[in-house]
Amino acid sequence: MLGACAKTGDNPASASAPQASAGAGEVNLYTTREPALVQPLLDAFTADTGIKVNTVLLKDGLTERLAAEGERSPADVLMTVDTGRLLDVVEAGHTQAVKSQVLEAAIPAHLRSPEGQWFALSLRDRVVYADKDLDLSGFTYEDLADPKWKGRVCIRSGQHPYNTSLFAAMIAHDGAEKTEAWLRGVKANLARKAAGGDRDVARDILAGICDIGVANAYYVGRMKNAEEGSEQRSWGDAIQVVRPVFASAADTGTHVNISGAAVARHAPNHDNAVKLLEYLVSDSSQSLYARANYEYPVKPGVALDPVVASFGQMKVDPLPLAEVVANRKLASELVDKVGFDN
Template structure:
């Protein structure tokens, strides 16, 4: 098992290597692959270094939290981008909607990545998973088997904290609820969860743990990887937040746990298409999967890969088999419902 603290230091140390730093790269350059990403390069630099060692192909990376898909669109045929690595199914769908992707046919990717975590037409592929979990007070909540639907149960009145439901993580969960139950039932669910809030939605997932420690609420929604970042990070206050909670992997009724993905697309005008395909296939190999997921406390997309010990301690993940493409297609409806019920007000 890769030591996550050691790996994270290694990755951020290597992050500057091969970075574009905003400069243009010749589309005709040989032996390179150009990566645009809104994931910090430090989260996967070791994997990219291994790719270079294995293939001799240099990886150039541009990092920006926002606007990369639009940038690729604006650059058009002159874009140096070969692949886009991004977080959240919604951002992958955005790339499709902007028309900046091209389909990829690869037996290696199809065999490694479950059908539910890749586009049916091969336009995007999941690389790692995170579960939308419930953070629960160690002192005040003894339940270990909860459902997403159960968050609307009046027994939780005044006991739930969450970030905005217009945030991509909660929008994806709401979209998944639409896939499972339809719009009418999802609206009813949203109204029930809103009625149970201890406070107006605010902050991020880590703030849910902070509020639980402070006694503001007893449970809340949060991605699994934040617990790892709080537990093994350097912030002593956040360590206390993490110590106050236990992680529950809820399920849908008659279903599994909602997951979201980090994923990769090949750009429509990739100047180094063959190298881009080699990188995409490399990211699905067992070694790359282990490092990529382990460093950020995520779940490998590929089955049979060793999981970070802290993540493993949360229990067995039984991911819901629904297609994430279907989840992405319902995001607009989910956003409209969140506004309709005034969830964030």
């Protein structure tokens, strides 16, 4: 049986690795996701299949842990958030290809590895929060640099993975030179220093510090469903969600990041690992993602949480996520070059 948690900052090389179990009724999950967000899905999987899920929470150091364990690693499924972090694990050689008609039918091609090395399980759309009284129909990401928004935009650090992913997508669509100019324009429009978290954008809109900001949509579900009279509820009630698209792309959509998973390279319970991934893209699991986490289902046609449904249907940017990830380093360099966080 696996240990329950590996704490942030643990030395992976010195961490005692759990003994691998090849029992037909188990699967070993290494995850960076908050336990409360995934446990309902894992409990449902066990109830439906009889397969026990042994979970190790790794807030940091997933790649290092796998490298230290090597071939003796008991990990079957690797689950994380952020496309870049997931592909870092893949590129380090810690995953294996999976061929599954169930996964291929459920997940659009641009949201999974062509070789079956990784799969998106839910979507985190990067949207605009706006004062609830503003009319922002037809808004684009490029509009954030329009001088009419000078002193009216809020955003967290440009070096946060949520933002470097968006900026990397902008590079893929518009090129580095135009993206640099766009970043300078967005910085010129900031109402305050690029800092804090996504929910702080809603807080500052309510406070009148800014009128619009960039954040992930799923936080709005948490805020609007917070306790009546709480601060977070007031933040959520003060804003509307607008899903921008890329103005320069002929076939365009809203930028998304993901939660995703892969089968570990040395998975001792390979078949159960694939069963878990397939279960997580079933209609029931995708609906649970939407209700419990307010994330957007990766599988088309799944019922949405009412708050998420109120944002309207989303067309996802069809740009392959691997192309976005390829531009992460350049995006980070541009953030520093323009002094975005200064």
